[in-house]
Amino acid sequence: MSPASADTPTPDSHLIIDKVTKSFGDTEVLRGVSLSVHRGITTAIVGPSGSGKTTLLRLIAGFEAPDSGTITLAGERVAGEGRWIPAHRRNVGYVAQDGALFPHLSVGQNIAFGLDKKKFAGRAAVDARVAGLLEMVSLEPGYARRRPDELSGGQQQRVALARALAREPELMLLDEPFSALDAGLRVATRKAVARTLAEAGVTTILVTHDQGEALSFADQVAVMRRGELAQIGNPFVVYTRPSDRETAEFLGDAV
Numbered sequence: 001m002s003p004a005s006a007d008t009p010t011p012d013s014h015l016i017i018d019k020v021t022k023s024f025g026d027t028e029v030l031r032g033v034s035l036s037v038h039r040g041i042t043t044a045i046v047g048p049s050g051s052g053k054t055t056l057l058r059l060i061a062g063f064e065a066p067d068s069g070t071i072t073l074a075g076e077r078v079a080g081e082g083r084w085i086p087a088h089r090r091n092v093g094y095v096a097q098d099g100a101l102f103p104h105l106s107v108g109q110n111i112a113f114g115l116d117k118k119k120f121a122g123r124a125a126v127d128a129r130v131a132g133l134l135e136m137v138s139l140e141p142g143y144a145r146r147r148p149d150e151l152s153g154g155q156q157q158r159v160a161l162a163r164a165l166a167r168e169p170e171l172m173l174l175d176e177p178f179s180a181l182d183a184g185l186r187v188a189t190r191k192a193v194a195r196t197l198a199e200a201g202v203t204t205i206l207v208t209h210d211q212g213e214a215l216s217f218a219d220q221v222a223v224m225r226r227g228e229l230a231q232i233g234n235p236f237v238v239y240t241r242p243s244d245r246e247t248a249e250f251l252g253d254a255v
């Protein structure tokens with residue numbers, strides 16, 4: 001597979017980003033990013049801090065609008081050329097770096113917030129599903145009654161993952177979701193989350209600094225640099241044959 005082929009939209013593309021630009025004031029953060037992602041695959045986005053990775057995720061989620069270019073999700077134009085579908089109407093899960101739980105709700109209520117109320121009707125069904133989601137992120141069922149401020153940063157991050165999984169999104173956006181976890185827990189949680197997403201056939205985009213995570217989690221790696229996509233392709237190819245010296249130096253430093 002040539003690196004460019006992963007970037008070419010096809011009828012199977014779940015997400016098509018076409019020449020998207022975004023500036024904040026005088027800062028051009030995204031400078032014409034085009035990316036196409038097939039349904040059910042996992043893409044890791046890597047790149048130096050400030051290269052625009054989080055901004056790209058926020059545009060896909062619908063928290064920001066592009067200045068120009070278009071975003072198409074599951075065949076529907078969600079942003080650009082006069083179209084705008086807000087975040088809550090996109091079938092997308094998003095886990096931010098800091099988790100950002102609702103502080104006034106219990107852990108269980110935070111997770112239940114994302115559940116389909118028709119599918120999980122009644123207290124028993126909701127409690128069972130919440131317990132299942134907690135187990136997926138290695139937390140005991142008793143955590144459902146706690147409040148977010150009683151949890152460590154890593155535990156809050158795992159609850160944020162469970163809440164995003166509860167929505168059963170077709171597309172999951174993960175921004176450094178495992179970075180607050182210690183090494184052992186990071187691997188276990190990553191495996192459990194990867195299995196859950198793969199079983200459900202969820203298309204996943206993961207921003208990560210961790211090369212091992214990109215290699216083990218992703219079907220393709222996209223390298224961002226100064227608001228542009230510098231390279232995209234199979235993880236092994238990207239890491240062994242970077243497209244240029246700057247990418248090679250960045251990937252070398254990211255080990």
Ligand code: ADP
Nearest residue numbers: 024027029047048049050051052053054055056
């Ligand atoms: P990355 O995730 O690769 O570290 P970001 O997308 O977070 O990069 O940020 C890229 C640049 O955009 C940074 O210079 C950041 O300061 C700027 N930026 C991001 N969001 C905003 C915002 N809401 N207002 C102003 N500047 C922003």
